[in-house]
Amino acid sequence: MSRSDFSQFCLALSLLLLSGCGGAHHSEAADWERSQIETVNSIDGVTMKAKEGTLSSTGLTVTFENSTDKQMIYGEYFLLEKNINGSWYEVPVSIGDNYGFDAIGYRLDSTTVLDWPVDWEWLYGSLDSGHYRIIKNILDFRQPGDYDKYDLAAEFTIE
Structure with missing residues (x-):
């Protein structure tokens, strides 16, 4: 795996992991009216x-x-x-x-x-x-x- 491919893999993995942070509160706030x-x-x-x-x-x-x-x-x-x-x-x-x-x-x-x-x-x-x-x-x-x-x-x- 090249350094560029490895960097893109790490970036994708980081984004995937971060998207799971916040749990129900994140989706709740996104779906509810302020x-x-x-x-x-x-x-x-x-x-x-x-x-x-x-x-x-x-x-x-x-x-x-x-x-x-x-x-x-x-x-x-x-x-x-x-x-x-x-x-x-x-x-x-x-x-x-x-x-x-x-x-x-x-x-x-x-x-x-x-x-x-x-x-x-x-x-x-x-x-x-x-x-x-x-x-x-x-x-x-x-x-x-x-x-x-x-x-x-x-x-x-x-x-």
Whole structure:
């Protein structure tokens, strides 16, 4: 084997070995859509956290806390994202594009703490291990047509 052939063989072998690095995370990130949400938890005095002891691969309970003097509104809609190599990606839904959420508004009164259980199995199935976040919209509602929308996120890890 000539030196040139040996060099090409080593290069090809190196590329083959490197293509296998990264495992499922590499292919997962390649197949998933990158998050479009840039800013979360930017409303002062309102938080959403994963409630300890409620997490499973098919759901959890989030706790909202509103320590402001304003009433906030949230709905049924939620989105799950997974952190892959330091970036957030939307978890693909398992039922195709034919789904929706009830258009209902829940009040989060001022100086209130409340729990909201979510079961995502119907939409995402059972989650694999990894670091995730659930995203929910919340409205600083003043009157019909006059509101500001914020994205709240609560992070959690599936072992």
